[in-house]
Ligand code: SF4
C-alpha cells in the first residue's frame with residue numbers, strides 16, 4: 526500500500542540571492558541560511574527573514590503579500606513567480622536561487638525598473654473611453670448594462686495585476702525593447718471587447734505599427750508564466766484578427782456585425798423605498 530506520509534521539509538533553506546547595486550561593476554549571488562518558520566513559509570517571507578535578521582541592505586519590492594498588488598514578481602530557480610504566492614515547500618531540495626525579472630533594468634538586488642512597462646501600459650489608454658457617452662462616464666447618473674456573456678468576453682483579461690512577469694518571459698521583448706509587450710497588448714483586448722468602451726480605433730492605431738502587435742511571434746511564454754491565469758497570448762491573437770478586419774475595412778461593410786454598445790439602465794425612480802429614512806441635508810454645497 527502506498528504511503529500517504531509526506532516527505533519532511535528541510536529545516537533550513539539555502540537561499541542564493543542576486544545582488545547588484547548602482548555603481549557596482551558586476552552582480553553576484555549571496556548565500557543565506559534561512560530557518561523554516563512554518564510549513565507554509567513563502568519565498569517572500571524567506572527574503573524578509575534575510576532582510577530583518579541577516580542583511581538589512583537587501584532590496585526587495587512587495588506590498589500586499591497576497592498575490593494582489595503585483596509588486597513581488599521575480600525568478601526562483603529560473604521560473605517567474607510572485608514571491609508571496611510561492612511556498613518554499615515547492616522546492617523540496619532545500620535550495621533556491623532568487624533573481625530579478627529579466628527584460629527589465631535592475632534598480633537594486635531584486636528590484637527592477639518598471640517605468641517602461643507602465644509607459645507601454647499607459648500608451649494604450651487602459652480605461653473606458655467613450656466619446657459619445659463622455660458626460661455619463663464623467664458624472665454617472667445611471668449604469669451601463671452588460672449581459673453575463675458580454676462580461677465573459679473580457680473578464681479573464683481584467684484579472685491582470687500588472688506584475689510584469691509576462692513581459693519578463695517574452696522572447697520578443699528580449700530582442701526588441703521597444704515592443705509594446707504582452708501586458709499592454711492584452712490590455713487593448715480587455716478594453717476593446719468591453720461594450721461600454723468606444724476607444725477601440727484609437728487603440729488599434731497604437732498597436733498596428735512597428736514594435737506593435739505584429740511583432741508577437743506567439744511563443745506563449747507570457748501565458749505560461751502569468752500567475753493570475755490571464756492568457757495574454759490569446760488576447761494578442763484576438764487583437765491581430767481585429768487589426769486585420771479593421772485594416773481591410775471589413776468592419777465597415779454593411780453585412781459585418783456592428784459593435785455592440787452597452788445601453789444605459791432606465792432612469793432611477795425617484796420614490797424612496799419604504800422604511801428607509803431620507804438622508805440628512807447636505808453640509809457642503811454641490812459643485
Ligand atoms: S498578464 Fe499576467 S503576467 Fe502579465 S502583468 Fe498581468 S498578471 Fe502579470
Ligand code: FES
Pocket residue numbers: 587588589590591592593594595596597598607608609610
Ligand atoms: S506582495 Fe503583492 S503580489 Fe506579492
